[in-house]
Amino acid sequence: MDAIVKNHPAAFKAVKDQDRRPSREEAEEAVRTLIAFLGDDPAREGLLDTPARVVKSFGEIYGGYRQDAGAVLERVFEEVGGYEDIVLVQDIPFFSHCEHHMVPFYGHVHCAYYPRGGVVGLSKIARVVDVFARRLQTQENLTASIADAIDGVLKPRGLAIMIEAEHMCMAMRGVQKSGVSTTTTRFTGVFKDPAEQVRFMTLVRGRQR
Template sequence: MAKAKTKKPQKVAKPTQAEVEEAVRTMLRWAGENPTREGLIDTPGRVARSYRELFAGYEVDPRAYLKRVFEEVGGYDELIVMRNIRVVSFCEHHMLPITGYAHVGYLPSNRVVGISKLARVVHGFARRFQIQEKLTAEIAHTIFEVLEPRGVGVVIQAEHACMTMRGVNSPEATLSTSHLIGAVRDDPKTREEFLRMTMDHHH
């Protein structure tokens, strides 16, 4: 039997600003509002602008942020962990916000990167429609592939508006996901250290 080919995601034509604004007016009418009333006249334009910012991740390649690395680590071979990187994303099932924090760590081999670059990688992947588990893995694999460290760990703790605002309506529910690669996964001491530095961390 011939192996089924994996379908490449099709490139979708981007709507115009006017089409997006019309879609927002449709949503307003569907909710029971009058898009022509004074308070809502500028809303479609504002929504389009805010969405452009919230989904800026589609315009960037997070791998590129890591390309500029500092080769010299001066013999430093301990875990480098950056905690509390703000995550603002959107759940791809309900188009509602996912907000929380990412903690990112890696065990350098011969390359380290400026810490702001780790935050940029998180933001680059987060500012798209996402599933938290996939987001966690994407960040970890990108750091692992580009920096070639001995190990990587990523933990994300986030609140999902689709849980807290609707449906089961659990206001305090947060989802924790982790993705560990290499020594951070396989070496018990490193793994324990990374998880202690991230999982027990309260904001």
Template structure:
């Protein structure tokens, strides 16, 4: 569920990307009360010195980690679209990903590798990592996160194709459940030219290579 108007005093950047430094006090108070109740339910004393500020800190952390609900990824992309007759693959790789699993509300993190083939327009390179954050800063599953990023780029830029690979470690697998600390989950999604084996192979080879 969107938290629209949760941050009435936030400052918006000119590209539509928002860094939240202030929070709605009423929302923080409401969330803090819930977290105080959680501490009590697990057998802790929320009034002891080390936990006095914990409910408020957790409330602010949760709002930061889910700020993607209030951001518009398409607006971010269109703020830096430029006409350019370039029709070769553009890749932004090793984009850091931090998100939260919607099943256990535990973090998963890793890297995203994204490519598109322009069709008359290119986008400012910094906007690709920013839209990753928009979708990652929501309660997610990695499969949906992958598709949402792909679809946003395809629908907004209308490129000849989009390719995306995401590799993440999930704390719901390493801290609890099967407790496999070294497992990595890889998801991928493709459109257009990337559905062709030759283009897809070129993309996968390029994201696997290292400079110099």
């Protein structure tokens, strides 16, 4: 699990060290400060309960900090009838938040692997995506985190991860260009072979047509 933890060292330290985490009351007060900084009145009727709502919603949006991807993947099914070919789970939707501006980015994850002695339930791959997506990070780091978790626990003969996402930090601010898609990939094992990468891409793109 070291590969999983090292991607978010500060975050994991904060979760483990409960005594150093701000209280809910402190978090709500921070939201009030931000509302005032924006130029609104946190005491007006429409905003009175906003700090509590924001802190509660953060608990869900960033719930991945309290989850362990290794635990999600721990059950492996070894009775697969001798199946050794590619397993592809694609178009897994996700929502995440950029660590630079805390603005959403969202899209789909495509994951393929060649089993080594067993497979996991298909829903587990989607759950691993959620574990890491519900944190602050870059798309590049999200790609690496998902790959490291699956590769570290399942130890497949090869793993391919591709993420396609749109970033609101490009659409809502800065350059303000909507509809721009960013693609990141990670290949391990047999998927380092260009021919296998072509096969993976062909399967993914063929389904998207």
